[in-house]
Amino acid sequence: MSSGESKMSIPLYESVKKRFKRNRSEAEIVLSTVHIFSKLSRGEIRQIEKVMHIRQYTLNEVIVKQGAPGSGMYIIVSGRVGIYILNHEHQERVITELERGDFFGEIALLDDSPRTATAKAEEPCTILGFYRPDLLGLLETKPQIGIKILIALSEVLATRLRMTNEDLSKVQRQLQKIEGLHQNEGE
Secondary structure, three states, X not given: OOHHHHHHHHHHHHHHHHHHHHHOOHHHHHHOOOHHHXXXXXXXXXXXHHHOEEEEEOOOOEEEOOOXXXXXXXXXXXXXXXXXXXXXXXXXXXXXXXEOOOEEOHHHHOOOOEOOOEEEEOOOEEEEEEXXXXXXXXHHHOHHHHHHHHXXXXXXXXXXXXXXXXXXXHHHHHHHHHHHHHHHHHO
């Protein structure tokens, strides 16, 4: 091979590589950034994408409602989603906003407990749905992919449980301080 041929193959390879990257779907790109799917190869992500359900939501459209049965998780491809809970006066209060690459509802992959919050489109959104039957189907037909997802899901839930425990410990310490102040005032 002459040196001219070698130089020609590198730009050609780069051109093909760039074209391939451009052909990746928006959903595939987002899925590769979501922790639950981050341990999957590009081919495995494409297989997951095939079982995903994509849907457009309009401004203020409810995606899931607090108290409704949970059926799966949602991944934001584009747009913003507000997560709301009802306070003791039954008024919605926003607890967080999520955007591209964020996900919610993942506990529903494990059980069908009622939703703990309402998710609403804060602007037009494209959302991927991944439901419990999809995961169970993967565990049967592609167990290696299903197990990778379950392990990553366990990591996410364990991290969130640790954060919740830390938050509860902080609240408990604050309550103890307040109780101590009230006891000192009463003396």
